[in-house]
Amino acid sequence: MTDSLARSLACIDCGASYPLTYRLECERCRGLLELRYDLERRRTAGPAIFSGTGLWRYSPVLPISDPAHRVTLGEGGTPLLDCPRLAKELGVRRLLLKCDGPNPTGTVKDRSSATAIAAALQFGYRATSVVSSGNAGSSVAAYSARAGLRSLIFAYERASAPKLLHMAATTSDLIIYKGVYDDLISIWDRLVEEKLFFDCGASRNAYKQEGKKTLAYEIAEQTAFAPPDAVVTPVAVGETFIATARGFREMREAGWIAQVPLMVAAQATRANAISRAFREGAAITPLKIGYTVAEGLAAGNPGKKGDWVLRLLREGKGIAGDAEDDEILAAQRRLARAEGIWAGPTGVATLAVLIKLLGAKQLDPAQTICAIISETGLKTEAEPPSRQGTAFDDDSLRRLVTERLAK
């Protein structure tokens, strides 16, 4: 019935162990839970335990036992692109971009939605819910529809038009919320306890977060298990960072890779609670935040996951940084022109932070650096160029082309 090597849930704080049921926190200390796997079988079998394509290729290291529950829209298996032109511009020896835009709903969220909705099926739920700035909502709605589940999507009133259209098209119930993400999340997280729906939020659900671990497994396979020296991941509450770090750690424990890459946490300066605490060597102080173009990073209060990110950064000698909105938009333009990759502000914040950390000599340009580009540019809402068109005849067209190419 199953090739999943998941064996238990364990508290990251007190170490208490639980069977593989739907449980969001430790009974003893309310700590966050993470999944534990049969390490020995993973070690002896090696990467040959993986077969097939896309996210479910990694089902042995994912917590869904029945293949019938493994909902898919074709997520995962995204490109890892070598970007020599941009690397040269930035003075980096080698730059790899893990482009998660080409996922079914255009973002990295599809990895966690796949395992979240699969877990909703596994635990017999008929409805899901999430509070979202846009990307998570689109993704959870799409996967819920695919699985035939009801979804209650709470969408931010300033979400971009492409994101809102996407959510409205795929969800059974779209609810627009007023106010900041952090405030609604606190209320919504309390309601989760009543188990009216399956938790598709980023705060606690270990089954949801687990899907993003496949980023690390893909990067490792795509580099023949010689992963980059550093991996820059986006951080809102920290799901992608924690999952990616875990994936690399699991592979090192299994002896598949020699070492875990330097993990770099990238935030928007306008929502930089974690990178600020890291810089100050302090605990996290929740921030009251406003709008940032990196909509998916707009969390001012990263909660317990934020503490976990900080712990991983400190234990693993990782680093953190943040970028201003104008730096993020500049990185977006630069990536599009240098390499033809069109990523959204949320997706390209990692690159903006990478550029800043190189400038501050906090990253070594003699290394291979990888950034996760978590979002397609197609969800970007901005003023399009003027639609003032020109009508052409043979002569005027030839003249225009000749003049342009002479420049």
Added chain:
Amino acid sequence: MTDSLARSLACIDCGASYPLTYRLECERCRGLLELRYDLERRRTAGPAIFSGTGLWRYSPVLPISDPAHRVTLGEGGTPLLDCPRLAKELGVRRLLLKCDGPNPTGTVKDRSSATAIAAALQFGYRATSVVSSGNAGSSVAAYSARAGLRSLIFAYERASAPKLLHMAATTSDLIIYKGVYDDLISIWDRLVEEKLFFDCGASRNAYKQEGKKTLAYEIAEQTAFAPPDAVVTPVAVGETFIATARGFREMREAGWIAQVPLMVAAQATRANAISRAFREGAAITPLKIGYTVAEGLAAGNPGKKGDWVLRLLREGKGIAGDAEDDEILAAQRRLARAEGIWAGPTGVATLAVLIKLLGAKQLDPAQTICAIISETGLKTEAEPPSRQGTAFDDDSLRRLVTERLAK
């Protein structure tokens, strides 16, 4: 140096054969050219000649000899999704959707852009150009940037905002044109003769079209070489249709598949020159067309490729159909809600036509039918839902959720 089995260009009308240079039409009769491959080596080697992932996995059956020219943004390898819920709604035994939205620029065009830009490099060009309703422009611009080439993109003034933003971000030269696609294409196609830039249009370039052949190879591999009974492909001038039909024909000639699927050409009713000619058993009469929501299908004069599509339909006993804008938009909504797949109007016109042909009993519901969904929904421009938000507290949130789930 090469694993490409391409050997020559041949005229589809008079059969004249040419070496593998950059040539757009037959010297003798001005007929269109298609690529020819070493059939014998393909037959003896079998599908094991393919290795790697994505589009360039199929490099033996693509016309680019030097691996250094094989530009990539990670295109191809897109999901073929079994859609049992929608199949049941439509009363079809099995419905497969080949979803090309998860390509780097969100459309099937990335397949042809990859081989077009690779060919531009192969033949030493420094600039590319295309006249586009939006998708081809974004794609050619992105691949040109990736290859370090200049691109002159002629974009339709009514292209959606996400498409215009995408083109503006990735191209070196965006030119907005006034008037209909067909008129500019005629002028532009004459300018192509002067070889100021590499032809990235859909009218003639065999190297460009060839990339789309990989759709057929992927569908065959994804069904273990037992392809669907029918494949519905979108038709503007016919590039995707011709290339997909060719791919299946090549595999049948090599003995890899037992038979070529029934090929179904899907058009927008507002630009139905080919399906109309097919229905009337006549030659194509170019149409003066206006706007259709299926922007990528807005070609009223499909030129010589249109004649080729018609010939393939008649020789291969294929069928053609078209769908009205409101039917296309209904199919878009239906697909999103039933399966969580968010495709644009251009991408979902095939599904709308499939639904009509089933209704008219022109497709057999006892068969396995595949539709190519050629475009992501993220490029859709429409009025988003009201952004009028609600502020929640614990009680009002619980009340809303409870009420919604009780419905």
